[in-house]
Amino acid sequence: PGGSKGQEVSVSLGDALSSDTAAEAAKTNAESLSPHLPETGNTPEKELSETVKTPQFRQATDNFGHALQTGQLGPVLAQFGLNENTVAAANQGDLLGFARNLTLAEGGELPKEEE
Amino acid sequence: MSDAGNWCLIESDPGVFTEMLQGFGVKGLQVDELYSLEHHETTLAKPVYGLVFLFKWRPGDEPCGVPSNNGNIFFAQQVIQNACATQAIINMLMNIDDPEVELGSILKEYKEFALDFDPATRGECLSNSDKIRTVHNSFARPTLYELDIKGGKSEDNYHFVTYIPIGNKVYELDGLREAPIEVAEIEEDWMDAVTPAIQKRIQKYSEGEIHFNLLAVVPNRKQKLEEMLKSCQEANVNHDLDDQVHELNIEIAREDRRIQQYQKENARRRHNYLPFVVELLKVLAKEGKLIPLFDKAINQAKERAGQKALLDLKRKQ
Structure with missing residues (x-):
């Protein structure tokens, strides 16, 4: 990946x-x-x-971060019920994309410049 | 090395080794970390039965002594990877001859079975022992995901060896060698005799910034204190030993707290943090804190990489 x-x-x-x-x-x-x-x-x-x-x-957490960054964690996170976009970002090893999609999914506020 | 089942990597930690001894059913011993060889007199209980030394193994390291053919030493060679922590501690335990120490059924069984074999076959027997492997593997860090994750530091090349006094000599038992290595002659205290050999090794590794760690197998403090308390209470008919009884109770409580701390740490070692981490990420996302935290972590990583690149550049100039 x-x-x-x-x-x-x-x-x-x-x-x-x-x-x-x-x-x-x-x-x-x-x-x-x-x-x-x-x-x-x-x-x-x-x-x-x-x-x-x-x-x-x-x-x-360091192992988790490493796995996330190298795109290895997507399939595992899918099992935890994270949505498609979040899992897709994880599959790409895209940390910020992952954070952004998870924030959207959980209804959290996005930083100003991203709105 | 052959693959006789899976053996997990073991952390060089007094709490792990102490609980491992318990798992084997050993009575009368505990494992303490030794931070300084100079101060072993004041920091360790007597007798020190042996030392386990962890270091980064490099091919071609010369032994600090001469191979011995002393037939009174129980020595098993290491035939499988990752088992060296258990190997080192068992090689030590097999050589302890003290009525105060009970090996327990698992190790007694192994000793009786393996005693007549050569070192390689003894190692073979050890790696084939389901009971020993089960105790060893109870310290496995949970694999978070069934993937081949090559992150963090590799522990593959860390190695444990044992130092032990037998007769009037100190021996190094290193499962990767053919035979026990005679390290030093004992004049009075064997710890004094072994100190130069270990210090030489530590010095060599410190220069290469290589990590090492030293654990000592000593009498079980709580057990000793409880025995003392019992005889103190029996003799205390006129209440003239009340102070001593009180003191002993305080010391026992202190030991209990330490044991409890070990148990906590071991529970955390065995815990699969993945569900917790996912949940934590969710709550951070919900509170809008996840993006800023990740941003910061990425910037810090870039900064570190930049500093390193700059440093490399300077070195080249």
């Missing part, structure tokens, strides 16, 4: 997904995220704030 954008440099999603922005979003959406947490004996609230700071999570 030939990725188009983002192929020339290797983008790490580890930083993005363990950022404070991501931690905060995780906290406000605890209900939908909690079922997917590892079973550590922590309360969901505690595990949610801890897990995104762990090396294990970072490794998982």
Whole structure:
């Protein structure tokens, strides 16, 4: 699979997904995220704030980012019910296209210049 | 190397190795990380039964000693890839002769079976042991997707070897060699005897910015503390040992917290984060935060690539 954008440099999603922005979003959406947490004996609230700071999570997100960028993740994401456009962008290894289509699908606000 | 079933890669971490010992049913031992050889006296419990050294393997590395034909050493050669962590720890355990240490049925069975064989056949037996492989593989990182992902750092060439005192000598047990290697003679403390050999190795690897890691197999602290507590409580008829009992309870609680931390980390190691990551991306998208985060990550990557290109350019000039 030939990725188009983002192929020339290797983008790490580890930083993005363990950022404070991501931690905060995780906290406000605890209900939908909690079922997917590892079973550590922590309360969901505690595990949610801890897990995104762990090396294990970072490794998982970096692998995820790498797979997404190299167009390997499309078929897997289709299984998670992501829509056609989002999966198509993933198949292309197009990170920004993926982010844009997922934002549209989830009804999120697009940045001003994209409207 | 032959392919006797799949063996996963193992992280060189005290929590992983300690839980692996438990998985084998070993009693009386735990694994601690050793950060500095100079301070082993103060940081490690005695006796230190052996050391496991992780380093990046390079072809043509000369052994730091001479091959030994000491027949009292249990040594198994490594015949399959990725099993070297388990191989290293089992090679050590097979040579521990201490009534305080119980090997448990899995390893006792293996030892009795493999004892009369040569090192290669012992390795063969080890790789064919379903029970040992199951414990080893319980530390598998979940494959997120059934794809061949060649991302991140390759761990293929990392290798574990064991250092162990037997009689008045220190031996290195390296599954990739033909025989045990005699590394040093012990005068008093075997840790002092092995230190120069390991330091020499560390120095060599530090110069090449190669990662290495040192783990020590020591007596199980919690078990020791509990034994002490029991005898203390029995002797405490007049309450004159209340302080000691209190102290011991505090120390046991500290050990419990450490064990709990290991369990947490191991649960995270085994966890498949893919559904979590997909859900996290969805909520970030919903809140309009995904595009800015990805933008930032891409810009950072470009910046790093740019800096690297600039650096390469400068080097050429």
